[in-house]
Amino acid sequence: MLTSSDDWLNLLWALKSFYWASGRQYALCIHDDGSLEDDHRATLQEHFPDARLIEREVADARVIPSLDEYPKAKAFRQENHLAPKLFDFRAYLESDRMLLLDSDVLFFDEPIELLRRIEDPTYQKNSVNRDMDTAYTVDPVDVHAQFGFEPVPQFNSGLGLIHRDSLRLDWIEVFLELPDIRSHFWRIEQTLFALCSSRYGVELLPESYDVHLGKGIRGPVRHYVGAVRHLMYDEGIRRLVASNMLQRQNGLSPIFCP
Structure with a gap:
């Protein structure tokens, strides 16, 4: 995950909800976009003591020189604050695959199909x-x-x-030559993921995982994109807090500890 001083608290909720809903213990790597304060990092490490927390200066020193043979990719990594999702995630990944997760995603039930695809070694899309x-x-x-x-x-x-093999640096380098690819500051990251995935092989998750702008939780997970970010707090976190209270009432371990 990539986080910032504006999003780190949302990231806590996203991760806590994932680990609770999934029952998994996936290894965790959190990338600092360079804006985290010391107390932010300390809180993240307190809640996730086994996580790797990659500071931006450390990542810059490792990742930017690795792109010397790919000048367009290197320039993009230096200019765009979302570029680490492509380059740094790949550089620090200790597996052949990863769960890509933004800070504005909450889980309400076991994401069965997502987990199946992640954990099936024969699933190569x-x-x-x-x-x-x-x-x-x-x-x-x-x-x-x-x-x-x-x-x-x-x-x-x-x-x-x-x-990991879908994020080929030689592919990204030539994709960055396409007309207008730099025309939108944050959509370029999503565009490059889509291009790499489409060339590698891709299949979208079932309808219950779809992004939508209305109210209501329609599946095991909801991605609260910018236009509905307010619903992450009013709807999503409210639901999780209620679940936490029920856990306490039933004598079970709470989902979210203060």
């Missing part, structure tokens, strides 16, 4: 939640003309399974 619309910085016609494939529609890079 990337798999993410479906966005409300296709939000890329490139024209699919240009992609097909240059590379012979079309990007999967409605790919959202906030939640899903990503294979």
Whole structure:
């Protein structure tokens, strides 16, 4: 996960809800975008003592020189605050696959299909939640003309399974040559994930994982994108707090400890 001084508290809720709902003990790596304060990092380490917490200066020293052979990728990594999701996650990954998770995602029940795809060694596709619309910085016609494939529609890079081998630096370097790919500051990261995944092999998660803008929790997980971020607190965290109270009333260990 990549986090910041604005999002680190949301990240706590996202992670606590995931570990509670999934019952898993996946290894955790948290990347600091450079804005975390000492007390933020201390709190994260207190709640997740086994996690690796990668400070931005440390990551810069490791990742940026590794991109010397890919000047467009290197420039993108230096300029865009979301670029570590592509390059740093890959550089620090200690497995052949990862769970890609943004700080605005909450889990309410076991995400059975997501876990199945993550844990099935024969499942060799990337798999993410479906966005409300296709939000890329490139024209699919240009992609097909240059590379012979079309990007999967409605790919959202906030939640899903990503294979390390899909994030090929040589692919990213040539994708960065596409017209207008730098036209939107935050959509470029999602666009590059979608392009890499479409070339590698991709399958979107079932409908119950879809991003949506209305009220209501429709599945085991909800991604509270910017337009509905207020619902993360009013709806999502409210639901989790109620679950925590029920756990205490029933004499069970609480989901979220203060």
